[in-house]
Amino acid sequence: MSSFREEELKKRKTYLQIAGTACSNCRKTCREANVKTLLRCARCRVSHYCSKECQKADFQFHKVFCLAIEELSNNEQAWYSCNGLESEWNKRKIYQMQLLGFILDRELNNYERLAWLNQPKCQLCFKCPKDLKTPQALIPCPNCQVVFCCSPEHWKKHRSKHDDMCETYQIMLDCERIRYLPDQSLWAPEEYDENKLYPPLPKDWTGYFKWRKASIIPQRNDSFCRVITNTLSLPLTILSALSRFYTRDQLHSINDMVIHIIGANQYELSALMTFEEIMHVLPDIKVLHLVMVGLEMTPKHHGFPLRCCPRCTNENRMRVISMYPMIYHEFAKSSDYSQPHLAIGFNKDLGEDDFELWKPTIEFLLDKNLPSAFTSYSKKEAIEDVRIIKELGALILTGAKENKWSSTMPLVEPQEVDKFYYNNFYRTVFQGRVNKEKKEE
Ligand SMILES: [Zn+2]
Ligand SMILES: [Zn+2]
Ligand SMILES: [Zn+2]
Ligand SMILES: [Zn+2]
Ligand SMILES: [Zn+2]
Structure with a gap:
């Protein structure tokens, strides 16, 4: 501590x-x-x-x-x-x-x-x-x-x-x-599946906690599980987005997995430990590269390895994090850029006042045909995000749908009476542009 x-x-x-x-x-x-x-x-x-x-x-x-x-x-x-x-x-x-x-x-x-x-x-x-x-x-x-x-x-x-x-x-x-318990380190599940079965993702958090044998969590109760969904929501939302773009066999053949996190901030940093769950669900990953791009990512890091659980460490598996304090489309022009398996932004509100900042980033994702996803706090924001992305010509695969891997930990919305919000409540998944000829048919 x-x-x-x-x-x-x-x-x-x-x-x-x-x-x-x-x-x-x-x-x-x-x-x-x-x-x-x-x-x-x-x-x-x-x-x-x-x-x-x-x-x-x-x-x-x-x-x-x-x-x-x-x-x-x-x-x-x-x-x-x-x-x-x-x-x-x-x-x-x-x-x-x-x-x-x-x-x-x-x-x-x-x-x-x-x-x-x-x-x-x-x-x-x-x-x-x-x-x-x-x-x-x-x-x-x-x-x-x-x-x-x-x-x-x-x-x-x-x-x-x-x-x-x-x-x-x-x-x-x-x-x-x-x-806020001072000795509370956030629980991240360790590798446990002795049989190496690695079933597909369960259908919801209840199934997940059963699968992950959450009963072994000593302090387990409803609130405790809610607290850990707040951070585990990140790797599980990534995993479920990946399964939208790749078959199970494809996912199991990737050794070097690259995930770009667009507009990363303190929330993602506070959840760093839990990203290892991606490696536990996809056991063939040897190196997981987490690239966090956002103005709060200071200082800049070109990649340093993070500690893994004992079993991953024994198998020489690695989790490498890079941080770039810049806007994503600026990062995309830099020599450090390499194509990711997924680009994802958490709790984004593309509509707000920053649309001009977001536009080149979305254009880039579409031009490069990158597997992409965004989550948002509310349906209203999600619908607005879909409208914006669509206007830029995107092919939407999942538009403003409730995210079954959203956080279940309520947070108070200070600007509205009796309103609560949840991290990653809605999600939108898209890739590339709608085929023009098809559109005209
Ligand atoms: Zn006191
Ligand atoms: Zn591990
Ligand atoms: Zn005072
Ligand atoms: Zn009153
Ligand atoms: Zn009350």
């Missing part, structure tokens, strides 16, 4: 911490800390602590953001009324984040951004504690403790809607607890 990871984990804030239901330092709730209420930071009124000791210990991390929030609180203009409108509340949050960035004289970091986007508010009228005339606290849901209303009346109106969602909030919190 590296202290670096511990430091990183410490800086992150869980939903319970952001909601003020858990200690900002040690993550304990009132019950876990055996106290009646948590102490609130008198300056920012955002961070909560189970004890003076925890408040002291957190101060070095908290200080800068605390002072910035205090300054923002004194700026009455920044707290204009949202008139009970979700859209106004969203706009105000973004405005306040700009002000906070201005005060800090830098962009908000990840933790600060999440804390601000998910700040507690009444789920019905979107009032934050600061908006309430009398200094009353928001009333939490007794079951999940992260959803609030400003009054019993608003709870009465919101109760039935929340009852449908409360369980998902609780699952989300349970997954988060598992992810």
